[in-house]
Amino acid sequence: MGVLAKKIVVLPGDGIGPEVCQEAVKVLQAVAEKYNHSFTFRSALLGACAIESTGQPLPEDTLAACEWADAVLLGAIGDPKYDQDPAAKVRPEQGLLGLRKALGLYANIRPVTAYDTLLEHSPLKPERISGADILIYRELTGGSYFGEKGRDSSLAYDTCTYTREEITRIAHLAFKAAESRHGLLTLVDKANVMETSRLWREVVQQIAIEYPKVEVDYLYVDNAAMQLILNPRQFDVILTENMFGDILSDEASVIGGSIGLLPSASVGAHTALFEPVHGSYPQAKGKGIANPIAAILSAAMLLEYFELKEEAKAVRDAVQKAISSNILTQELNQTSPYTTEQVGTFIAYTVLEGSEVELHRKNIEIGLSTII
Ligand SMILES: NC(=O)c1ccc[n+]([C@@H]2O[C@H](COP(=O)([O-])OP(=O)(O)OC[C@H]3O[C@@H](n4cnc5c(N)ncnc54)[C@H](O)[C@@H]3O)[C@@H](O)[C@H]2O)c1
Numbered sequence: 277m278g279v280l281a282k283k284i285v286v287l288p289g290d291g292i293g294p295e296v297c298q299e300a301v302k303v304l305q306a307v308a309e310k311y312n313h314s315f316t317f318r319s320a321l322l323g324a325c326a327i328e329s330t331g332q333p334l335p336e337d338t339l340a341a342c343e344w345a346d347a348v349l350l351g352a353i354g355d356p357k358y359d360q361d362p363a364a365k366v367r368p369e370q371g372l373l374g375l376r377k378a379l380g381l382y383a384n385i386r387p388v389t390a391y392d393t394l395l396e397h398s399p400l401k402p403e404r405i406s407g408a409d410i411l412i413y414r415e416l417t418g419g420s421y422f423g424e425k426g427r428d429s430s431l432a433y434d435t436c437t438y439t440r441e442e443i444t445r446i447a448h449l450a451f452k453a454a455e456s457r458h459g460l461l462t463l464v465d466k467a468n469v470m471e472t473s474r475l476w477r478e479v480v481q482q483i484a485i486e487y488p489k490v491e492v493d494y495l496y497v498d499n500a501a502m503q504l505i506l507n508p509r510q511f512d513v514i515l516t517e518n519m520f521g522d523i524l525s526d527e528a529s530v531i532g533g534s535i536g537l538l539p540s541a542s543v544g545a546h547t548a549l550f551e552p553v554h555g556s557y558p559q560a561k562g563k564g565i566a567n568p569i570a571a572i573l574s575a576a577m578l579l580e581y582f583e584l585k586e587e588a589k590a591v592r593d594a595v596q597k598a599i600s601s602n603i604l605t606q607e608l609n610q611t612s613p614y615t616t617e618q619v620g621t622f623i624a625y626t627v628l629e630g631s632e633v634e635l636h637r638k639n640i641e642i643g644l645s646t647i648i
């Protein structure tokens with residue numbers, strides 16, 4: 277493939293966000309170098325760092341940069357200062373939610389994989405999780421996150437609202453994904469209690485007629501939370517609303533052994549944003565212990581969005597090599613922990629050279645500049 281020129285806005289965010297983002301950018305630079313593409317990176321503020329410097333969690337400049345870009349890469353946002361203050365009027369999370377809404381990123385796609393060499397790292401029995409491969413389609417711009425909210429001294433409410441159109445557009449994406457995978461779509465809802473869930477079922481039942489090769493299963497979210505760890509292999513594609521998808525995907529990360537492995541793509545009609553499932557993990561900030569693989573695999577999803585299949589595969593293969601060689605951060609490798617930077621460098625180097633590197637040598641120089 278010839279040279280591809282793309283503009284990528286990087287939102288490092290807070291906590292470990294900048295550290296993991298730096299490694300994802302390093303890997304994208306390695307891809308650009310190896311495959312002769314031209315990726316232009318531009319960094320912008322989002323979250324607590326944006327509040328500190330502008331008073332706004334989503335500054336206008338940031339939104340304008342994201343609208344200008346071909347894709348956005350996000351680290352993570354969030355800071356204990358706001359987590360510990362329920363009365364805070366401005367919060368980092370408003371920046372992320374506002375960005376998802378403003379860019380129309382209605383579908384959040386979260387793949388969950390059980391890697392063979394990491395089975396022992398999950399608290400779940402290896403024979404239960406071996407071979408698990410789940411694709412979660414989480415609706416991202418509706419539900420109780422975005423419905424009417426209110427509060428006075430004695431009452432608070434978050435309204436859960438869904439329109440037919442909001443359900444329809446993500447359902448088609450999930451059905452298409454199921455069609456191209458193992459042909460099973462599980463709608464997770466709470467239709468025995470919630471009116472919105474009953475609309476989800478009605479819409480999904482109607483759309484199912486257009487996808488005769490896809491079998492549709494319906495599960496209540498309480499049961500789904502249990503089934504996910506009892507027998508994760510029963511799932512192929514999971515389709516669910518915003519809040520349920522948020523909770524179930526963190527739960528599903530236990531299958532892979534660490535949330536530091538879980539990437540995601542948030543897609544809309546016009547653009548897409550790529551972000552790890554995890555948060556800003558403030559306890560790890562600056563310690564070099566955060567796993568960069570979720571961010572790097574998010575970058576692989578970005579390459580796929582650019583239709584760079586071979587490049588995305590090269591990144592995934594390099595990640596697989598890091599995993600099978602035990603070049604991993606401490607939550608997955610207590611005995612010989614590598615730093616965030618060393619794991620990222622190994623993966624970038626593997627992409628670049630396709631060959632082994634002397635990993636015990638410190639501060640490997642691969643001659644790539646970073647923008648952060
Ligand atoms: N998309 C986002 O930016 C996002 C997502 C979730 C939470 N948050 C925010 O992050 C802050 C912290 O939230 P939290 O503690 O509930 O969730 P978190 O995901 O930041 O951390 C929870 C736990 O997951 C593990 N973990 C997370 N990322 C890891 C990584 N890269 N490598 C290894 N282990 C990792 C750690 O054990 C950590 O204690 C809050 O302010 C929250 O609002 C942001």
Ligand SMILES: CC(C)[C@H](C(=O)O)[C@@H](O)C(=O)O
Nearest residue numbers: 353354369372373522553555
């Ligand atoms: C930080 C927060 C707003 C966000 C969410 O709830 O969507 C996070 O948990 C996620 O999973 O991306």
Ligand SMILES: [Mg+2]
Nearest residue numbers: 522523526553
């Ligand atoms: Mg979450």
